[in-house]
Amino acid sequence: MFIKEYIKDVWGAISSLLKGMKLTGYYFMHHNKEAITEQYPDNRKTLKMADRFRGEVVMPHDENNEHACTGCTACELACPNGTIKIITKMEPTPEGKKKKAIDTFVYRLELCTMCNLCVEACPTGAIKMDQTFEHSVFDRRLLTKKLNKPDSKVREGVE
Amino acid sequence: MFSLSHITDLVNAWLYQQFPPTLALLLQFVIVGILVITLFSILGLVLIMMERRVAAWMQLRLGPNRVGPRGMFQTVADTVKLIMKEGMTPNGADKLMFNLAPYIVMMVSMVIMAPLMFADGFQIWDINIGVFFITAISSVSVIGILMAGWASNNKYSLLGAMRSGAQIVSYELSAGLSIITIVILTGSLQVSEIIAAQQTGWWIFKGHIPVLISFVIFIIAVTAETNRAPFDLAEAESELTAGFHTEYSGMKFALFFLAEYVNIFVVCAIGATLFLGGWMPFHIGSWESFNHIMDYIPSSVWFFGKTFFLIFVIMWFRWTFPRLRIDQLLNLEWKYLLPISMFNLILVTLMAIMGWHF
Amino acid sequence: MMSLDAIFFYIISAFILLMGILAVTTRKIFRSAIYLLGSLIGIAGLYFWLEVEFIAAVQIVVYVGGIVVLIIFSIFLTQQSGKEMPRTNLSRNIFSLLAVIAGFLLSCSLIHQYGFEAGSQPFDNAVSRIGLYMLNTGKDGFALPFEAVSILLLAALIGCIVIAMKSVPTKSTK
Numbered sequence: 001m002f003i004k005e006y007i008k009d010v011w012g013a014i015s016s017l018l019k020g021m022k023l024t025g026y027y028f029m030h031h032n033k034e035a036i037t038e039q040y041p042d043n044r045k046t047l048k049m050a051d052r053f054r055g056e057v058v059m060p061h062d063e064n065n066e067h068a069c070t071g072c073t074a075c076e077l078a079c080p081n082g083t084i085k086i087i088t089k090m091e092p093t094p095e096g097k098k099k100k101a102i103d104t105f106v107y108r109l110e111l112c113t114m115c116n117l118c119v120e121a122c123p124t125g126a127i128k129m130d131q132t133f134e135h136s137v138f139d140r141r142l143l144t145k146k147l148n149k150p151d152s153k154v155r156e157g158v159e
Numbered sequence: 160m161f162s163l164s165h166i167t168d169l170v171n172a173w174l175y176q177q178f179p180p181t182l183a184l185l186l187q188f189v190i191v192g193i194l195v196i197t198l199f200s201i202l203g204l205v206l207i208m209m210e211r212r213v214a215a216w217m218q219l220r221l222g223p224n225r226v227g228p229r230g231m232f233q234t235v236a237d238t239v240k241l242i243m244k245e246g247m248t249p250n251g252a253d254k255l256m257f258n259l260a261p262y263i264v265m266m267v268s269m270v271i272m273a274p275l276m277f278a279d280g281f282q283i284w285d286i287n288i289g290v291f292f293i294t295a296i297s298s299v300s301v302i303g304i305l306m307a308g309w310a311s312n313n314k315y316s317l318l319g320a321m322r323s324g325a326q327i328v329s330y331e332l333s334a335g336l337s338i339i340t341i342v343i344l345t346g347s348l349q350v351s352e353i354i355a356a357q358q359t360g361w362w363i364f365k366g367h368i369p370v371l372i373s374f375v376i377f378i379i380a381v382t383a384e385t386n387r388a389p390f391d392l393a394e395a396e397s398e399l400t401a402g403f404h405t406e407y408s409g410m411k412f413a414l415f416f417l418a419e420y421v422n423i424f425v426v427c428a429i430g431a432t433l434f435l436g437g438w439m440p441f442h443i444g445s446w447e448s449f450n451h452i453m454d455y456i457p458s459s460v461w462f463f464g465k466t467f468f469l470i471f472v473i474m475w476f477r478w479t480f481p482r483l484r485i486d487q488l489l490n491l492e493w494k495y496l497l498p499i500s501m502f503n504l505i506l507v508t509l510m511a512i513m514g515w516h517f
Numbered sequence: 518m519m520s521l522d523a524i525f526f527y528i529i530s531a532f533i534l535l536m537g538i539l540a541v542t543t544r545k546i547f548r549s550a551i552y553l554l555g556s557l558i559g560i561a562g563l564y565f566w567l568e569v570e571f572i573a574a575v576q577i578v579v580y581v582g583g584i585v586v587l588i589i590f591s592i593f594l595t596q597q598s599g600k601e602m603p604r605t606n607l608s609r610n611i612f613s614l615l616a617v618i619a620g621f622l623l624s625c626s627l628i629h630q631y632g633f634e635a636g637s638q639p640f641d642n643a644v645s646r647i648g649l650y651m652l653n654t655g656k657d658g659f660a661l662p663f664e665a666v667s668i669l670l671l672a673a674l675i676g677c678i679v680i681a682m683k684s685v686p687t688k689s690t691k
Contacts, residue, residue: 292574
């Protein structure tokens, strides 16, 4: 019947609106507990980033200044927008053979979209995503970074 | 109790004693004008601050907290910014209309303040058609919006103005009908008499269900009339940039902004006067001692408390509900609010005749 | 020395006349509507000056809130309404001026012949009296005109609905 439908309509509208107002009203009353604002940069010391956040690509080095990059260029191939460029060199091993190793791992931060594809492509886990995010510089050339530290070597046993 | 009428009478008597009557009248006009302008600026500062704080807390943010203690001077800083900005007039605009529009909107919201009773014995003009005067004058504000939209020579402005015109013209009906329910119960249009009729209890309690329905309809209709979310189609940011005030900047924009907030105050004050008893303290029938205790709270505190409660409710709407589409907006008015309020009007008339209210 | 009352009267009258003249002489149609609005508000101001507040408020509700908004809407919906209209030629100007003068003289003579007298008894403008007269069937009642006007309005409403209604495609019964 028409009248019954009409009243049901009005009732449904009012009750659903009240439900919404109840939620926002709860937030209003409990704003101290629930507020999620980070007061950056006041809380820079205690700032906790979310686990999923990706800030930049880094190459971890251990205490002997060694990394795990073999120069296979899998990350360079995986990168969708040419952020990574790997310059390799041939390095003599103690056995007298020559072995491929990286000379420079070029990482262009201004092109990176933090898609994580390079990290997934890396067979040796040499690169990973870091959570630093304060990247602003006055000269954009500074955004082109060299990830391997000077005189660093590939770790023993990493193939 | 604490009536402000002593002070106003004293000032009145002193003025007429000191000056010839004509000059005294003019001086009173000047005093009232200054008071209204002061109230305007204070309301602007307070309400914008309140809106920001409410919005922030409802969205789980902190809100302004940099300027002054707990961000209290944020709106002052904003006002300074707006005053210093250049007020530009676009080249293709109709210059006279463009510059006139904000002042019309502003003047309308000033004039509506006249019959409001801020406290016991503190009122600018106790005109005998009180609430009807308010509904009449508030229908002029749509002209200012239409002028602004047209004169900007901008399609967003024009669309926003058209939407806002259609909206205000249609929602005025149900706002008016819900005001009439109280007029029927009171038997007078005068604001002071409407308040005096609530001596034994506010209408929202005395008139139970029908008055409650008309109160809800009133709140919805005035939210639409002041162009606030969820009825902010006239200035829908995502569709029309800023609607009718897209081309305005600096102080002219500030006038629109201020008028919007003062309009909210005015309609909430009307709602508080009609349904919640204006400055009348909370009285329950014949409980003499209880009523006496309530009388100790000053009447202006009651008035502003009720008004700000209603303002909070309207802000609550804004930060909870999504915006309506234009067809939904008109459907809501013509298919739901108007038939319901007409039916409600008959119910209230019946109730007033049979004396079913308390 | 004029009293403040008289000064107010002349200010309001001058405002009404100025707005009226501007409404017919401006060449932008939207401005014309706004000047008309100013003139109507001035008349409402005159009613306020006469202390017939109810009539003044009705004037504002009906003319400003209703009719002028409708006029403005129709201006918005017409094409090329933002352009300046062409200047009227001389002969038309002269004839309209003559028409204005004739109308002015006619109303002047009518007012002069009638000779309005100032009422002696105090003026009662209570709203409830208007309501009582409006629905009174007695000697001074206006119940019949009131009902006639309501039927007219109802007819207009039904006409609007009929025009606006979409014809529902009837199911072919064959």
